Amino acid sequence: MTVLLQIGRRPPEPAEGGRAAPAAGPPAACAEAKVFRSAQGAHLFVADGSRVYDLPEPVAARVERWTATPDASLPDLARELDLPLWSRPRIDGTPAEPPPLASLSLNVMQACNLSCGHCYADEGRFGGSARSMPRHTAHAAVDRLLAEAAPGADVVVGFMGGEPLLARDLVHDVVGYATRAGAAAGHPVRFSLTTNLTTVRPQDARLFAAHPFTVTVSLDGDRAGHDALRRAPGGASAYDRLRAGLEVLARHGRPRHLSARVSVTPHTGRLPDVLEHGIGLGFDEVGFAAVVSAPDPAYEITTRTFDGFLEQMVECGERALAELSAGRSYPFGNFLTAMQQLHRGTHRPYPCGAGAGYLSASAEGGLYACHRLVDDPAFAMGSVADGPDPQARRRHLAAGHVDRAEPCRSCWARYLCGGGCYHEVSRRGRPGCDYIRGWLAFCLRAYVELSQAAPEFFLPPPEPAATTAGATGLA
Ligand code: SF4
Ligand code: SF4
Numbered sequence: 001m002t003v004l005l006q007i008g009r010r011p012p013e014p015a016e017g018g019r020a021a022p023a024a025g026p027p028a029a030c031a032e033a034k035v036f037r038s039a040q041g042a043h044l045f046v047a048d049g050s051r052v053y054d055l056p057e058p059v060a061a062r063v064e065r066w067t068a069t070p071d072a073s074l075p076d077l078a079r080e081l082d083l084p085l086w087s088r089p090r091i092d093g094t095p096a097e098p099p100p101l102a103s104l105s106l107n108v109m110q111a112c113n114l115s116c117g118h119c120y121a122d123e124g125r126f127g128g129s130a131r132s133m134p135r136h137t138a139h140a141a142v143d144r145l146l147a148e149a150a151p152g153a154d155v156v157v158g159f160m161g162g163e164p165l166l167a168r169d170l171v172h173d174v175v176g177y178a179t180r181a182g183a184a185a186g187h188p189v190r191f192s193l194t195t196n197l198t199t200v201r202p203q204d205a206r207l208f209a210a211h212p213f214t215v216t217v218s219l220d221g222d223r224a225g226h227d228a229l230r231r232a233p234g235g236a237s238a239y240d241r242l243r244a245g246l247e248v249l250a251r252h253g254r255p256r257h258l259s260a261r262v263s264v265t266p267h268t269g270r271l272p273d274v275l276e277h278g279i280g281l282g283f284d285e286v287g288f289a290a291v292v293s294a295p296d297p298a299y300e301i302t303t304r305t306f307d308g309f310l311e312q313m314v315e316c317g318e319r320a321l322a323e324l325s326a327g328r329s330y331p332f333g334n335f336l337t338a339m340q341q342l343h344r345g346t347h348r349p350y351p352c353g354a355g356a357g358y359l360s361a362s363a364e365g366g367l368y369a370c371h372r373l374v375d376d377p378a379f380a381m382g383s384v385a386d387g388p389d390p391q392a393r394r395r396h397l398a399a400g401h402v403d404r405a406e407p408c409r410s411c412w413a414r415y416l417c418g419g420g421c422y423h424e425v426s427r428r429g430r431p432g433c434d435y436i437r438g439w440l441a442f443c444l445r446a447y448v449e450l451s452q453a454a455p456e457f458f459l460p461p462p463e464p465a466a467t468t469a470g471a472t473g474l475a
Contacts, residue, residue: 031047031409031410031411031412031414032046032047032048032073032074032412033045033046033047033063033067033074033077033412034047034067034412034441034444035055035060035063035064035067036441036444036445037060037445038444038445038448038449039449039452040054040448040449040452041054041055041057042054042055042056042057042059042060043055043060043444043448044060044063045412045444046074047347047412047413047414047415048074048089048090048091048347048415049090049345049347050341050342050345050346050347050415050416051345052342052444052447052448059081059083062081063077063081066080090347091347091348091349091403091415092403093401093403093404094401095394095397095398095401095404096349096350096356096397096401097394097397098355098356098388098390098393098394098397099150099356099357100148100149100150100153100357101144101145101148101149101155101357101358101359101388102149102150102153102154102155102156102353102357102358103145103155103156103157103158103353103357103358103359104141104142104144104145104155104156104157104158104358104359104360104361105157105158105159105160105192105358105359105360105361105370105371106133106138106141106157106158106159106160106174106360106361107133107160107161107162107360107361107362107363107371107374108132108133108138108159108160108161108164108167108170108171108174108363109132109133109161109162109163109164109166109167109170109363110131110132110133110161110162110362110363110374111131111132111161111162111163111166112161112162112163112166112196113163113166113196113198113199113232113233114163114196114198114230114231114232114233114238115231115233116229116230116231117229117231117294117295117296117298117299118229118263118265118291118294118296118299119294119295131363131364132166132167132170132363133167133170133361133362133363133365134363135170135173137361137363137364137365137384138170138173138174138177139174139177140365140384140385141361141365141384142157142174142177142178142181143181144384144387145157146181146182146185146187147387148387148388149187151186152186152187153187154187154188154189154190155182155187155188155189155190156189156190156191156192157174157175157178157189157190157191157192158191158192158193158194158360158371159171159174159191159192159193159194160193160194160360160371161194163195163196163198163199164193164194164195165193165195165199165200165204166199168199168201168203168204171193171204171207172203172204172207175191175207175211178191179211188212189212190212190213190214191211191212191213191214192213192214192215192216193208193213193214193215193216194215194216194217194218194261195215195216195217195218196217196218196230196238196242197217197218197241197242197245197246198232198238198241198242198245199241199245200245200248200249201248202248202251202252202253203252204248205248205249205251205252205253205254206252206253207253208249208253208254208255209252209253209254209255210253212256213255213256213257214255214256214257214259215255215257215258215259216259216260216261217242217245217258217259217260217261217283218230218260218261218263219242219260219261219262219278219281219283219286220262220263220268220274221262221268221269221273221274221277222239222269222273222274222277223237223239223240225268225269225274226238226239226242227239228267229263229265229267229268229299243281246281246282250282257284257285258282258283258284259283259284259285259286259287259333260278260281260283260285260286260287261286261287261288261289262274262275262278262286262287262288262289263289263291264288264289264290264291264301264309264473265291265294265299265300265301266298266299266300266301266305267299270312271288271309271312271313271315271316272312272315272316272319274286274288275288275316275319275332279330279331279332283331284331285331285332285333285336286331286332286333287332287333287334287337287470287473288313288316288333288334288473289470289473290306290309290432290435290473292421292424292427292428292431292432293423293424293427293428300428301431301432302431303431303432303434306431306432306434306435307435309435309473310434310435310438310439313334313439313442313473314438314439314442316332316334316335317332317334317335317439317442317443317446318446319332320332320335320336320446321335321446321449321450324450324453324454324457325449325450325453325454326454327454327456334439334470334471334472334473335443335446337470337471338439338440338443338446338447338471338472339443339446339447339450339457339458341416341471342416342443342444342447343447343451343458346415346416347415347416348415348418349401349402349403349414349415349418349419350397350400350401350402350418350419351400351402351417351418351419351420351421351422352370352418352421352422352470354369354370354373354379354422355369355370355379355381355393355396355397355400355422356393356397358370359381359388360373360374361384362374362375365383365384365385366380366383366384367380367381367382367383367384367388367389368380368381369381369396369422370422370423372421372423373422373423373426376426378426379396379422379426380392381393381396400419400422401419402414402415402417402418402419405419407430407433408420411433411437412437413436413437413440416440416471416472417436417440417472420432420433420436435473436472439472439473440471440472443471
């Protein structure tokens with residue numbers, strides 16, 4: 001028998017959505033397994049369960065030839081090469097049932113004080129007029145989240161915009177209300193807030209420090225790079241204001257987790273420099289997200305420009321790999337998320353929890369699949385007043401299952417990628433697939449090398465990791 005050594009200590013996570021398959025024929029071979037090589041030799045990635053094995057080189061060469069045969073099956077290969085691989089698949093094409101709600105974001109202010117050409121949200125207005133969420137709608141949204149959550153489960157209330165701190169009084173009010181209502185209902189409540197940090201005040205910082213908050217700051221580079229993309233009124237520097245905001249947090253209260261998110265456009269500076277800059281500002285994590293859909297196409301990363309994006313992401317990843325291998329921290333969010341997901345054996349038929357455990361409430365109290373899909377009728381999911389619409393959620397989960405989508409069903413990366421952000425796919429299709437596979441192929445190699453160089457990196461953290469960057473560098 002060929003002995004395979006599985007890398008990673010934990011059994012794969014249960015599939016997020018979908019359900020265990022009946023013993024039906026598996027999909028095409030090239031969608032099931034991928035051979036890759038690292039400094040440690042040859043390895044096999046098995047899509048089902050996102051498992052990674054060491055592979056003797058002669059076997060690797062044969063498996064590579066086999067993966068070129070589109071209709072070969074994993075059981076046939078396992079029998080032929082005597083590989084202990086075949087197991088009942090963990091995901092089939094059966095859509096997930098809508099789970100209990102775990103997270104609801106409130107679009108408390110559908111307006112912004114900056115004017116950014118790459119903003120997906122039309123400065124928070126989502127194509128409509130500027131408006132803020134009434135207090136009674138925000139309280140009703142919190143009540144709805146608590147009513148729809150699994151008994152005793154933690155829930156997350158998110159504050160989005162536009163710029164949510166323009167609705168400062170409401171944010172403070174809702175944090176108090178949700179904390180009290182959650183305690184009464186037996187649900188610990190955590191909070192997240194995404195901000196440009198240009199208007200943060202000492203009382204906001206104290207609020208962030210006093211409650212379990214994850215704060216994500218939009219950062220687009222150094223002063224020149226940030227200000228070129230984020231225009232403040234009257235020609236002021238949005239970057240200077242952001243730096244002043246960081247001072248306010250340092251002096252008056254820092255959230256439990258403070259991350260920076262960089263929206264990458266063709267006009268963004270070199271990513272390794274932007275990453276170093278963000279880390280130098282003291283963020284707990286810095287992550288990238290390519291802008292695939294913007295009101296002005298000049299800000300979009302396209303199929304043509306994804307190659308350069310991949311090159312720079314890998315350069316950042318190599319730097320993270322070197323630092324972490326030497327036992328030093330390096331908070332490159334996309335890399336950390338990918339390492340954690342590979343180690344956990346994360347495999348899922350959806351890109352994210354949008355329309356499943358996560359919904360977003362518009363200022364008027366409409367429910368949508370996520371914060372980017374607010375006011376889009378194709379992703380309407382009920383209302384705060386009447387509750388989530390189960391039929392709309394079922395339809396969404398059926399349509400979005402990665403094994404039902406072309407070309408995803410024949411992609412080896414499908415249970416790590418999940419088929420792409422619904423917002424981007426609905427606007428621009430899937431221009432970034434080669435990038436996603438290239439990045440994940442790098443991450444597989446890096447995972448094996450980091451496991452060897454610094455196994456302690458994968459020891460369980462003292463508390464759940466709070467990374468906010470996606471693994472793929474898309475939304
Ligand atoms: S979106 Fe692209 S990379 Fe992701 S699963 Fe589909 S085909 Fe693969
Ligand atoms: S990945 Fe896309 S669809 Fe999913 S939550 Fe993020 S923005 Fe929304």
